[in-house]
Amino acid sequence: MKIAGAALIVLAALVVLRPFLVPAAWAAILAFASWPLYARIERGVGGRTGLSALLMTV
Template identity: 60%
Template sequence: MTAGQTPLWLRRTVVAGLLGGLLLLGFVVMRPFLVAIAWAAIMAYVSWPLHLRVLARLGGRRTWAALVMTVMLTLVLGGSLLWLGLLLRSEGVAGVRAPVFWGAATATVALIPFGAPLIWGSIGAGIGLFVGPVILAILLALWREWDSVNADPQQAPTHPETL
C-alpha cells in the first residue's frame, strides 16, 4: 500500500454502508406500494391459468390475450367494488333514516352516548363523541325541514309521540 491510497477494508466498508443506505432508502420509498405490489402478485398468480386459456383461444396472440385479461379483471374487480360501495351507501342511508323514523326527539338523546362511539370509534373517543351527535343533529334538522315542506296536511301523523 502506498501513502496516497486508502486501505481496502475502509473502501469496502464505505461501499457496504452506501449500499445499505441505498437499500434502506429504497425500502422507505417503496413501503407505501408494498401492499399493492403484493396484491398484484397474488392476482397474477391466481389468474395465470385463465390467461393461458385465453392465450390458447386467441391463437397465441399475447397482446390481445393481455388486453382481454386486463379488461376482464377490471370489470370483475371494478364491478364488485362498485356493488359493495352501493350496498354500503344504502346501508348507511338506512342507518341514518332509522333513528329519525323511531321518534326524532328521543332518538337524538338516546343516540348521543351510543351512536358516536360506534360510528366514530376509529377516529377517537374525544372527537367521535363530538362529531357523531353533531352530524346526527344536522341530518335530523335537514330531515325535519324536508318533512315539513313535503308534509301532506291530510295525512295521518306517523310519529309515535303524536299517536
C-alpha cells in the first residue's frame, strides 16, 4: 500500500511539473548560450555583477 501511495505522489508531481519541463529546458539552453556574452559584459563593467545582469536583461 505504501508503494502505491508513493507511486501516486510521484505521478501527481509529474503531472504538475510536465508543463514546465520544456520551458525549463529552453531556459537552460539560453543561459548556457548567453554565458560568454555575460562574462564579456561583466569584464567590461569592471566585475560589477549587478550592472552586468541589468545590461543582459535590457
